Amino acid sequence: MKLKDIGEFGFIERIRPDCIIRPEHIVKAIGDDAAVFKTESDRCMLLTTDMLVERVHFIRKATSPFNLGRKSMAVNLSDIAAMGGNASDAFVNIAVPDTVDLDFLEEVYRGIKHSAAEFAINILGGDTTGSRKDLVINVAVIGYVAADEVLLRSGAKIGDVLFSTGYLGNSRAGLHLLQNASEGDGFEELVQAHCLPRPHLNEGRFLATQPQVHAAIDVSDGLSSDLGHIIRESAAGARIYADRLPISDQLKTFCSRFGYDPIQYALAGGEDYTLLCTVDPRHAEAIAADFRQQFGRPLFELGEITDSGRIEWVDAAGGIHPIEPTGWNHFKA
Amino acid sequence: MKLKDIGEFGFIERIRPDCIIRPEHIVKAIGDDAAVFKTESDRCMLLTTDMLVERVHFIRKATSPFNLGRKSMAVNLSDIAAMGGNASDAFVNIAVPDTVDLDFLEEVYRGIKHSAAEFAINILGGDTTGSRKDLVINVAVIGYVAADEVLLRSGAKIGDVLFSTGYLGNSRAGLHLLQNASEGDGFEELVQAHCLPRPHLNEGRFLATQPQVHAAIDVSDGLSSDLGHIIRESAAGARIYADRLPISDQLKTFCSRFGYDPIQYALAGGEDYTLLCTVDPRHAEAIAADFRQQFGRPLFELGEITDSGRIEWVDAAGGIHPIEPTGWNHFKA
Numbered sequence: 297m298k299l300k301d302i303g304e305f306g307f308i309e310r311i312r313p314d315c316i317i318r319p320e321h322i323v324k325a326i327g328d329d330a331a332v333f334k335t336e337s338d339r340c341m342l343l344t345t346d347m348l349v350e351r352v353h354f355i356r357k358a359t360s361p362f363n364l365g366r367k368s369m370a371v372n373l374s375d376i377a378a379m380g381g382n383a384s385d386a387f388v389n390i391a392v393p394d395t396v397d398l399d400f401l402e403e404v405y406r407g408i409k410h411s412a413a414e415f416a417i418n419i420l421g422g423d424t425t426g427s428r429k430d431l432v433i434n435v436a437v438i439g440y441v442a443a444d445e446v447l448l449r450s451g452a453k454i455g456d457v458l459f460s461t462g463y464l465g466n467s468r469a470g471l472h473l474l475q476n477a478s479e480g481d482g483f484e485e486l487v488q489a490h491c492l493p494r495p496h497l498n499e500g501r502f503l504a505t506q507p508q509v510h511a512a513i514d515v516s517d518g519l520s521s522d523l524g525h526i527i528r529e530s531a532a533g534a535r536i537y538a539d540r541l542p543i544s545d546q547l548k549t550f551c552s553r554f555g556y557d558p559i560q561y562a563l564a565g566g567e568d569y570t571l572l573c574t575v576d577p578r579h580a581e582a583i584a585a586d587f588r589q590q591f592g593r594p595l596f597e598l599g600e601i602t603d604s605g606r607i608e609w610v611d612a613a614g615g616i617h618p619i620e621p622t623g624w625n626h627f628k629a
Numbered sequence: 630m631k632l633k634d635i636g637e638f639g640f641i642e643r644i645r646p647d648c649i650i651r652p653e654h655i656v657k658a659i660g661d662d663a664a665v666f667k668t669e670s671d672r673c674m675l676l677t678t679d680m681l682v683e684r685v686h687f688i689r690k691a692t693s694p695f696n697l698g699r700k701s702m703a704v705n706l707s708d709i710a711a712m713g714g715n716a717s718d719a720f721v722n723i724a725v726p727d728t729v730d731l732d733f734l735e736e737v738y739r740g741i742k743h744s745a746a747e748f749a750i751n752i753l754g755g756d757t758t759g760s761r762k763d764l765v766i767n768v769a770v771i772g773y774v775a776a777d778e779v780l781l782r783s784g785a786k787i788g789d790v791l792f793s794t795g796y797l798g799n800s801r802a803g804l805h806l807l808q809n810a811s812e813g814d815g816f817e818e819l820v821q822a823h824c825l826p827r828p829h830l831n832e833g834r835f836l837a838t839q840p841q842v843h844a845a846i847d848v849s850d851g852l853s854s855d856l857g858h859i860i861r862e863s864a865a866g867a868r869i870y871a872d873r874l875p876i877s878d879q880l881k882t883f884c885s886r887f888g889y890d891p892i893q894y895a896l897a898g899g900e901d902y903t904l905l906c907t908v909d910p911r912h913a914e915a916i917a918a919d920f921r922q923q924f925g926r927p928l929f930e931l932g933e934i935t936d937s938g939r940i941e942w943v944d945a946a947g948g949i950h951p952i953e954p955t956g957w958n959h960f961k962a
Contacts, residue, residue, distance in 0.1 A: 426682065
């Protein structure tokens with residue numbers, strides 16, 4: 297069955313169940329021209345919106361539609377996480393070509409709703425329309441955070457310790473494996489990191505409640521690119537140490553087997569959706585210990601914020617190399 | 630020049646000027662993972678988001694990019710208008726194929742900013758990404774309205790008088806003219822209605838401040854389709870009178886010249902972006918008079934809300950015909 301067989305409104309009726317998980321602040325959700333919320337004056341509202349385009353961000357035939365739905369939520373939830381926020385409400389716009397079956401679409405929405413339920417997020421509406429060739433999914437997510445807890449890119453201070461809430465480079469290696477299916481099994485963690493990134497919302501809330509965490513960003517374009525945003529917005533520099541980069545055992549095995557450099561994967565990989573944060577050095581050790589206690593995983597220390605105005609990396613022998621933000625450029629791929 | 634030549638961040642720097650028009654409630658706009666707002670507890674927030682897809686909603690070669698930018702704003706602003714809101718902030722996501730020049734893109738944003746400035750709306754960010762074939766523009770707009778002024782689709786009461794804030798059918802006739810360029814000049818009003826729809830934000834604010842206005846919706850899919858939403862959400866019916874439909878002189882001339890039925894254009898045309906509203910019959914005349922005084926144009930009376938559970942139209946001889954909501958279905962075009 298195709299979307300044209302049931303029309304936009306028939307489709308909306310199908311996806312309407314299970315969309316409202318937090319009714320208390322909702323005046324009107326799906327079924328009017330716009331969603332209506334009540335607001336509270338002691339909170340800041342956050343809004344983020346990202347688009348996934350077929351043949352740019354995903355290959356339809358190579359993607360599970362359920363995972364595609366989850367990923368379309370995750371890339372937005374990761375942005376709310378990077379601000380220290382609680383995600384609250386999502387809006388899903390989708391442009392559907394004639395070649396997409398309704399079963400596929402419903403699986404996409406099942407993935408979207410799975411993510412929404414996992415983090416107690418309402419789905420409040422959106423726009424369903426046609427497309428001639430490519431499937432396009434645009435999600436917008438609203439979140440809230442106390443005004444004194446917002447994590448900005450611009451708060452980094454010289455001397456801050458730089459951390460990542462998870463491994464770097466796994467997602468790019470997973471993409472490589474998907475594109476070269478003959479290269480073997482045993483790398484489920486890498487493939488999973490690419491297909492089903494986990495938004496670090498809980499980690500973001502943890503960081504937001506620590507006044508000594510000064511700045512944060514999520515790693516979407518790659519460590520060097522995203523760290524570049526922090527140093528630019530904070531008028532600072534950064535130094536990272538190659539031997540401290542959080543590289544998973546599977547990524548090491550993958551690079552060793554196929555002759556790649558794990559440091560390049562960690563520096564420029566992108567789509568890891570971990571959080572980078574900068575922390576007052578006097579409290580860095582205590583915060584890392586609290587993080588490990590709460591999440592059962594390390595907060596990985598990568599380096600520090602400097603006054604150099606650029607990013608440098610230090611090799612295992614102590615050599616210092618300036619690097620350009622060479623993260624993902626969608627337009628040069 | 631192409632987007633790939635300057636990259637996403639080079640492009641963001643180019644579009645960043647003139648984006649913040651109302652700074653007072655903004656904590657952080659472009660340049661972080663999400664926008665951050667202060668909120669006030671005595672207002673409701675509205676959010677709407679719509680996507681325009683090349684070859685479905687517009688033909689790139691036949692469209693002025695400036696008008697495309699304005700239209701991508703207008704379709705969203707019209708939704709805020711239909712809720713009685715003041716539009717406040719916009720987010721623009723755009724997926725750009727390699728075949729789009731930067732000049733074209735900058736004209737799109739000039740159109741977006743023109744609309745934003747016209748209604749004092751901030752542009753707070755968005756996502757710029759690649760596309761393989763079609764240009765896709767997704768706009769989200771936030772607005773605010775006092776809690777006791779929200780205009781819902783569900784408020785219509787039996788006996789209410791049904792009004793439109795402007796002519797119906799012009800936009801569809803304009804589209805026909807654009808697709809059949811040989812059919813002659815002299816229909817600028819129709820072409821303009823299609824290419825450059827005017828969001829009825831001021832009209833929506835006027836209606837929202839009248840407690841006797843019970844329900845509203847904007848005409849995006851067509852009168853019969855959009856009125857169908859009102860009667861469904863209000864558990865009512867509606868009757869419209871063919872000889873009262875607001876048909877412009879140019880639409881009459883167009884239909885007479887080419888042998889079309891202006892009533893069908895007015896009933897099923899779509900994309901007019903006027904507002905339909907339902908009004909307590911005891912106050913309908915006074916509100917229509919106030920509207921004319923304020924806007925120098927009539928508030929067109931179309932018919933009334935009934936208990937029939939369906940839409941009926943009454944022909945010039947008094948015959949009553951049930952109609953189905955036959956507005957635009959994007960998937961059957």
